[in-house]
Amino acid sequence: MTDTTAARQTTGRNPAAPGSARTVASAVPAALVARLAKGVTATGEPDLVHTTAPLTGERLATLPRSTPADVEVAYQLARRAQKTWAALPVRHRQGVLLRFHDLLLKRQDEVLDLIQAETGKARLHAFEEVLAAALAARHYGRKTASYLRDRRRGGAVPVLTHTVEARRPKGVVGQISPWNYPLELSVGDALPAFAAGNAVVNKPDTQTALTALWARELLIEAGLPADLWQIVIGDGPVVGPEVVAHADYVSFTGSTRTGRDVAQRAAARLIGASLELGGKNALLVLEDADLDKAAEGAVRACFSSAGQLCISIERIYVHRSVAEEFLARFTARTAALRLGGGLAYGADMGSLVSERQLETVTRHVEEAVKAGATVLTGGRARPDLGPLFYEPTVLDGVTHEMAVCEEETFGPVVSVYRFDTEDEAVEAANSTPYGLNSSVWSRDARRGRAVAARLHTGTVNVNEAYAAAYGSVAAPMGGMGDSGLGRRHGSDGILRYTEAQTISTQRVMPLGPSFGLSDEKFAALFTTSLKALKVLRFK
Ligand code: NAD
Numbered sequence: 001m002t003d004t005t006a007a008r009q010t011t012g013r014n015p016a017a018p019g020s021a022r023t024v025a026s027a028v029p030a031a032l033v034a035r036l037a038k039g040v041t042a043t044g045e046p047d048l049v050h051t052t053a054p055l056t057g058e059r060l061a062t063l064p065r066s067t068p069a070d071v072e073v074a075y076q077l078a079r080r081a082q083k084t085w086a087a088l089p090v091r092h093r094q095g096v097l098l099r100f101h102d103l104l105l106k107r108q109d110e111v112l113d114l115i116q117a118e119t120g121k122a123r124l125h126a127f128e129e130v131l132a133a134a135l136a137a138r139h140y141g142r143k144t145a146s147y148l149r150d151r152r153r154g155g156a157v158p159v160l161t162h163t164v165e166a167r168r169p170k171g172v173v174g175q176i177s178p179w180n181y182p183l184e185l186s187v188g189d190a191l192p193a194f195a196a197g198n199a200v201v202n203k204p205d206t207q208t209a210l211t212a213l214w215a216r217e218l219l220i221e222a223g224l225p226a227d228l229w230q231i232v233i234g235d236g237p238v239v240g241p242e243v244v245a246h247a248d249y250v251s252f253t254g255s256t257r258t259g260r261d262v263a264q265r266a267a268a269r270l271i272g273a274s275l276e277l278g279g280k281n282a283l284l285v286l287e288d289a290d291l292d293k294a295a296e297g298a299v300r301a302c303f304s305s306a307g308q309l310c311i312s313i314e315r316i317y318v319h320r321s322v323a324e325e326f327l328a329r330f331t332a333r334t335a336a337l338r339l340g341g342g343l344a345y346g347a348d349m350g351s352l353v354s355e356r357q358l359e360t361v362t363r364h365v366e367e368a369v370k371a372g373a374t375v376l377t378g379g380r381a382r383p384d385l386g387p388l389f390y391e392p393t394v395l396d397g398v399t400h401e402m403a404v405c406e407e408e409t410f411g412p413v414v415s416v417y418r419f420d421t422e423d424e425a426v427e428a429a430n431s432t433p434y435g436l437n438s439s440v441w442s443r444d445a446r447r448g449r450a451v452a453a454r455l456h457t458g459t460v461n462v463n464e465a466y467a468a469a470y471g472s473v474a475a476p477m478g479g480m481g482d483s484g485l486g487r488r489h490g491s492d493g494i495l496r497y498t499e500a501q502t503i504s505t506q507r508v509m510p511l512g513p514s515f516g517l518s519d520e521k522f523a524a525l526f527t528t529s530l531k532a533l534k535v536l537r538f539k
Pocket of ligand 1: 176177178179180181185203204205206234235236237238239240241253254255256257258259261262275276277278279309310408410436479483484
C-alpha cells in the first residue's frame with residue numbers, strides 16, 4: 001500500500017438511512033401470504049416451508065411444499081392449458097403482456113414491498129426489477145409477431161421449391177430462478193415463453209416465492225389462463241431436478257455449480273437449456289475517463305442490491321496515473337452510502353439476503369485482510385441496522401491466492417487493481433473463467449467500444465455500470481464461458497422457447513430422376529444447375 005492509498009482509507013461507518021414507519025408485518029400481512037400461497041401447485045398433505053425477512057429476521061411466510069408428484073401434476077395442468085393458448089392468435093398473447101405492463105406500473109408499490117421483505121434490498125434496487133420486467137413486457141408485447149412470423153427461405157431448387165421457416169412453441173418450459181431478482185427472473189424471463197405460446201412450470205427460490213406468486217396473480221389479471229403458469233416450491237436439489245425431468249426446455253438462472261448439474265440433466269433428456277450463471281465482473285477506468293462519473297457509476301456497479309446481482313462489478317482495474325484520484329472519489333462515495341431497510345425510498349443500500357451470504361462476504365474479506373489486503377472502506381457487518389447488513393467494502397492489495405480475487409463473492413465487496421497499459425487491463429479483465437458483464441469508462445466513446453470488443457463477456461457497458469446493456473431488451477443478454485449458455489432478451493430471448501420448423505413444398509418436378517431422365521442424365525443436369533446457381537450468386 002502506498003502512503004497516498006493509506007490517506008484514502010476511511011474509518012467512519014456508513015450512515016443509516018432514514019427509517020420508515022411501515023413494517024414488514026404490516027406490508028406483508030398473513031392474509032396476503034395465505035392468498036398468494038394458494039398459487040403454489042401442492043396437492044397432498046401440506047408439508048410447510050417457512051421464510052424469514054432478511055431485514056429484521058422475523059417470520060415472513062409459511063408456504064406449502066411441492067412434492068415430486070405435485071410437479072408432475074403441474075406439468076399435466078400446464079400441458080393441457082398450453083394447447084389452447086398456443087392456438088390463440090399471437091396478437092392476443094401480446095395483448096396480455098401489454099396489459100401486464102400497465103398493471104405492473106400501476107401496482108408497483110405492492111411488489112416493491114414484497115421484494116424488499118423477501119430480499120432485504122433497498123427500494124430503489126427493487127424498482128430496477130419493475131423496470132426490467134416492464135421493459136420485457138413492452139418489448140415482447142410489441143415484437144413477438146415479427147419475431148415469430150413465417151419466413152420465406154431459399155428453396156432446394158429456385159422457383160420449384162417453396163420453403164418457409166416457421167416457429168413452433170416448445171411446449172412447457174421448466175424455469176428455475178434464484179432469489180436475487182425475484183420479479184425479473186421469474187416473470188421477466190417467463191414473458192417471452194408465454195408470448196411464444198408456451199406454458200411455464202416455475203420453481204422460484206423459496207425465499208422469494210411470494211414475489212413470483214404475486215406476479216402470477218397479476219399476469220392472470222392481465223388475461224393469462226391460470227393453469228398456464230404453474231409455480232412449485234421446495235428444496236432446489238429435490239424439486240429442481242423434477243422440474244427438469246418433465247420439461248420440454250429449461251430456462252435456468254443461478255450459480256454456475258447448479259447450472260452444470262441442470263445442463264447435464266437436460267442433455268441426458270436431449271432437451272435444450274439456457275443457463276444464466278455467475279460472474280466476476282470487471283470495470284475498467286481508462287486514463288481519460290471522467291473520474292467523477294466513473295466513481296459514481298462504479299458505486300452503482302458494485303453495490304446495487306448489496307452486490308447480489310449477477311452483473312455487478314467485483315473487480316475494478318484503474319489506470320495507475322488516475323488511480324489515487326479515482327479512489328479518493330470512489331471510496332468517499334462508498335463510505336457515504338446510507339444503509340437501511342425501511343420500506344420506502346431513501347436508502348442507498350439494503351441488507352444481504354441470508355446467513356449464507358453474510359458468511360461468504362465475511363470470509364472473503366477476513367481471509368483477504370489476513371493475507372495482506374487493505375480495507376479502504378467498509379469491511380464489517382452492521383448488526384445495529386439488522387441481522388444481515390454488511391458495509392459496502394473496497395479492498396486494495398488483493399492477490400491471486402485470496403478467494404475474493406477470482407471467486408464470485410456475490411456481495412458488496414470490490415477489489416481494486418492498477419494497470420499501466422490497455423493490453424494489461426484487458427488481459428487481467430479476461431483472466432477468470434467467467435464472462436458475464438463488464439464496464440469500460442473513457443471520455444472517448446469510440447475507444448471505449450474498441451476496448452469493449454476485446455472483453456470476453458456477453459455484455460459490455462461503456463460509461464455505464466450494467467443497466468445500459470441489461471435495459472437494452474432488444475439485444476441479447478447472457479454469459480460467455482462459465483457464465484452461461486444461451487441468451488435472454490431480443491430475438492434469442494424468445495426464439496430459444498421455440499422449435500424451428502421448415503416446410504418445403506415441391507412444385508412441377510420432383511427432386512429425383514423423372515420425365516424419363518436416366519440417373520446419369522439427372523446427375524448431369526443437377527451438376528450443371530449447381531454450377532449455374534453459383535455463377536448467378538444464389539445463396
Ligand atoms: P443456486 O444455483 O443455488 O440456486 C438457483 C436456483 O436453483 C434456486 O431456485 C435453487 O433452489 C435451484 N436449485 C438448487 N439446486 C438445484 C439442483 N440441484 N437442480 C435444480 N435446481 C436447483 O443460485 P443462488 O445462490 O440462488 O443464486 C445466486 C447465483 O445466481 C449467483 O451465482 C449469481 O451470479 C447467479 N445469477 C445469475 C444471473 C444471470 O442472469 N446470469 C442472474 C441472477 C443470478
